Every structure is written in C-alpha cells, then in structure tokens.
Amino acid sequence: MLKAFKYRIYPTKKQSRIMNQWLEECRWLFNHFLAERKEAWEREQRSINYHAQATSLPAFKEQRPSLVSIHSQVLQNVAVRIDLAFKAFFRRVKAGEKPGYPRFRGKGRYDSFTFPQSGFSVNGKFLHLSKIGNIKLVLHRPIEGQIKNCTIKRSATGKWYAVFSCDWKPMPLPANNNTAGIDVGLHSFATLSTGEQIENPKFFQQEEKALAKAQRKLSRAEKGTLERKKRRKVVARTHERIAWKRQDFIHQHSRRIVNHFGAIAVEDLNVNRMVHNHCLAKSISDAAWSGFFQLLAYKAEWAGRQFVAVNPAYTSQDCSNCGHRQKMPLSERAFKCPCCGMELGRDVNAALNILGLGRQALGISP
Numbered sequence: 001m002l003k004a005f006k007y008r009i010y011p012t013k014k015q016s017r018i019m020n021q022w023l024e025e026c027r028w029l030f031n032h033f034l035a036e037r038k039e040a041w042e043r044e045q046r047s048i049n050y051h052a053q054a055t056s057l058p059a060f061k062e063q064r065p066s067l068v069s070i071h072s073q074v075l076q077n078v079a080v081r082i083d084l085a086f087k088a089f090f091r092r093v094k095a096g097e098k099p100g101y102p103r104f105r106g107k108g109r110y111d112s113f114t115f116p117q118s119g120f121s122v123n124g125k126f127l128h129l130s131k132i133g134n135i136k137l138v139l140h141r142p143i144e145g146q147i148k149n150c151t152i153k154r155s156a157t158g159k160w161y162a163v164f165s166c167d168w169k170p171m172p173l174p175a176n177n178n179t180a181g182i183d184v185g186l187h188s189f190a191t192l193s194t195g196e197q198i199e200n201p202k203f204f205q206q207e208e209k210a211l212a213k214a215q216r217k218l219s220r221a222e223k224g225t226l227e228r229k230k231r232r233k234v235v236a237r238t239h240e241r242i243a244w245k246r247q248d249f250i251h252q253h254s255r256r257i258v259n260h261f262g263a264i265a266v267e268d269l270n271v272n273r274m275v276h277n278h279c280l281a282k283s284i285s286d287a288a289w290s291g292f293f294q295l296l297a298y299k300a301e302w303a304g305r306q307f308v309a310v311n312p313a314y315t316s317q318d319c320s321n322c323g324h325r326q327k328m329p330l331s332e333r334a335f336k337c338p339c340c341g342m343e344l345g346r347d348v349n350a351a352l353n354i355l356g357l358g359r360q361a362l363g364i365s366p
Contacts, residue, residue: 001302003168005143009127009152009160010136018132019113019152019160022070026078027110029060029067033082034102050083071130077114112153120150127162137162144168156236172304176262179364181355182296183315183347184267184289186280187333190253191347193355198253203245204286211238246288254295258303265358266293268309306364310357320344320352 011019033053040046054076061067067075085102092099119130122143126134129152145168153161181193189200214234221228257264271290275281293309300307317328322340335342335349344352359366 001168001170002148002165003145005141005164005166007140007162007164008138009162010138011132011160012135015132015135016160018069019154021066022074022113023110023154024107025064025066025070026074026113027105027107028064029075029078030082030110031104032060033079034104037082037086050079053079053082069131071115071119073116073119074113077116080116111155112151114149114151116149122147122164135160135162155240157233157240170302170304172302173259176260176305178261179263179265179355179359180257180261181265181351181353181358182257182267183350183354184269184287184292185347186283186287188347189287190292191345191351192257193348193351195345195348197347200287201245201249202283202286203242203249204282207238207242211235211242214238246286247291250288250292250295254292254299257296258299258305261305263306263308263358263362263364264296264300265308265310265354265361266296267312267315267354269293269312306362308358308361310354310361312354315353315357316346316350318353320349320356 036053037048040048057067057072057075057079082102089099089102115129121128122137122139123134125137125139127137127150128134129150143164143166145166148165148167151163151165153163155161179193183191185191186200188197190198192198214231218228218231218235221231269289271284275284277284297307297309299305314325316335318325319335319337319340319342321342322337324337324339326338328335328346333346335344335346337343356366358364
C-alpha cells in the first residue's frame with residue numbers, strides 16, 4: 001500500500017528561483033505535449049503515446065537549452081502526467097460521462113514536479129535534490145516504509161512542500177465490536193447513532209468578513225502591479241487558513257471514530273449535485289462532507305475496520321423503531337412516530353437507520 005508523507009521545506013532564495021524556473025519549464029513542456037497530441041489527431045487522426053513523447057526529449061533539449069538544467073526524470077514525469085490525463089479522459093468518455101478535454105496550463109498554473117525514482121535523498125534535516133542542492137527539511141514525523149518517489153509542491157502562498165510516496169504496510173487496530181451510523185448535516189456537522197453530536201464549526205463563515213475585505217482590496221489594485229501581487233497573496237493566505245482548520249477538524253474526528261468503532265456506516269451522498277442548490281451551496285461546501293468520508297474510508301481500511309456507504313433515501317423519514325414513513329420538512333428537528341410513539345432527534349433517528357442499512361450491507365446481525 002502507498003502512503004504519502006508531506007513535509008515543509010525551506011529553500012534559499014536562489015533555490016526558490018531555480019525551482020520556480022523548473023516549474024515554468026515543465027509547464028511549457030506540458031503544453032507542448034498537449035498541443036502535439038491535439039494537432040496530430042486533428043490533422044492526421046493519429047494518436048501519440050507516452051513512449052513517443054518521452055523519447056523526443058533529447059531533441060527538445062537541443063531546441064530549448066533551458067531544459068538541460070532540469071533532471072531528466074522530472075521531464076519524463078511531465079510526459080507521464082499528460083499520458084495519465086488522456087487516459088482518464090478516454091476512460092470517462094467510455095463510461096458515458098462528459099469529461100472536459102485536458103487543458104493547457106497558464107502562467108503560474110503548474111505547481112509541482114516529481115522525481116519518480118532517483119535524484120533525491122533525505123540526509124537528516126536536509127533534502128538533497130539533484131541540480132538544486134540541500135534544502136532544509138522539517139521532519140516533524142518519521143518517514144515510514146520505502147520511499148518510491150518525491151514530489152516538490154508550491155502552494156498558492158509561495159510555501160514549498162516535499163511529498164514522499166512510500167511503500168507502507170498498515171498496522172490494523174485490535175478487533176472491536178462497536179458499530180456506528182453517521183448522519184451528516186448543516187445544523188450539526190455529524191450525528192452518531194450513539195446520540196453523540198459533532199458541532200459544525202463553519203470555518204468559512206468565521207473568516208468570511210476577513211476574506212471579503214481582502215478581496216475588495218485586491219479588486220481595487222491595478223492589474224500587473226506589485227501591490228496587486230501582494231494583495232492576491234493575502235487572499236490566498238485566508239483561503240489556506242480556512243483549509244488548514246477544516247482539514248485538522250475532519251482528521252481529528254475521523255481518527256477518533258475509527259479508533260472507537262469496528263464497523264462504520266455513512267451516507268452515500270452526491271455532494272456535487274447537492275451544491276446546485278444555491279441556497280445551501282456555500283454551507284455544504286464549508287462542511288466538507290466528502291473529505292470527511294474519504295478520510296474515514298482510508299483510515300478504516302488501514303485500521304482493519306469495516307466501512308460502508310449506504311443509500312440515504314428516506315433515512316430521515318423512516319422510524320428507526322417500527323419503520324413507519326412520514327414526511328419530515330427540514331424545519332422539524334424532532335421525529336415523532338404516530339405508530340409506535342417513539343420520540344427522537346431527527347438526526348439521531350437518521351443515524352440509526354443508516355446503521356441498520358450498514359449492518360445489512362456488512363452482514364452484521366443486530
């Protein structure tokens with residue numbers, strides 16, 4: 001199993017300048033490969049594969065000498081990326097979807113390069129990159145497993161990160177018979193079938209005024225000026241701060257749930273369709289349900305837990321005790337069953353129904 005380990009790196013000004021140049025050269029090469037494939041098909045109905053583009057790199061170096069200063073495997077990885085983009089495009093077309101055609105990258109829109117096999121090494125508190133040198137590395141946790149490749153990333157705020165993809169063997173947690181159904185919402189972020197509720201922190205709403213102020217200042221700055229570049233960075237920092245808070249929140253709660261429960265059932269939500277509701281789109285995006293479910297899924301797999309996503313249809317309208325179905329407007333927060341007389345919180349009732357469906361899917365007897 002592959003696991004990624006991400007660390008902050010602090011290059012010098014000279015090293016930052018070199019890495020920014022590498023990104024621009026990789027962006028040019030990516031756009032060139034994309035144009036080559038597009039023109040070959042439009043003019044001759046001919047497909048170009050990865051091998052043909054990778055073997056053409058020595059000729060490109062003669063035409064564009066700036067490519068010589070970049071590690072050869074980094075340039076080969078650009079050809080791999082364009083090949084993967086087209087494979088994903090054709091796979092989605094065959095599946096009946098309507099995917100967007102691979103796009104050209106504008107200036108500043110190419111933010112990472114990869115050393116697939118060699119050209120990098122970790123020496124204590126330093127990361128050595130071929131043709132760049134030793135870069136200070138903040139190794140806040142040990143790297144586990146065998147390192148397969150190294151990707152250098154640049155954030156929107158200009159921070160640099162090293163991401164190591166490692167061949168890693170997970171360590172399952174001790175067996176656990178506890179089960180939980182999880183209902184997500186906007187009133188509370190998540191409600192467990194045990195009755196526990198996780199409050200919705202609404203990180204975007206907390207920073208919305210600061211973000212609006214920064215965006216107003218950005219819009220008043222003249223395009224192409226140094227002042228506009230500084231103000232754009234302030235907006236990017238605000239978005240980055242929101243993302244950090246949100247990621248920390250869902251990481252903490254997903255880890256706690258996986259540690260405590262042996263079987264977890266969640267809703268199989270189509271969040272992309274839900275955000276088409278313009279009244280709730282901002283709140284749904286702020287809640288980050290998809291990210292929360294993804295973390296639960298892979299952490300459960302690593303820990304040897306059972307995880308299942310069930311159909312959420314009627315889970316809020318069915319009685320978890322007798323199965324009676326009744327209409328439940330969003331304004332009603334309590335479920336009162338006229339058949340069996342059960343009174344329960346709306347979200348807790350839905351979580352119990354999700355747990356019941358999850359037990360059926362996993363073959364667990366109640």
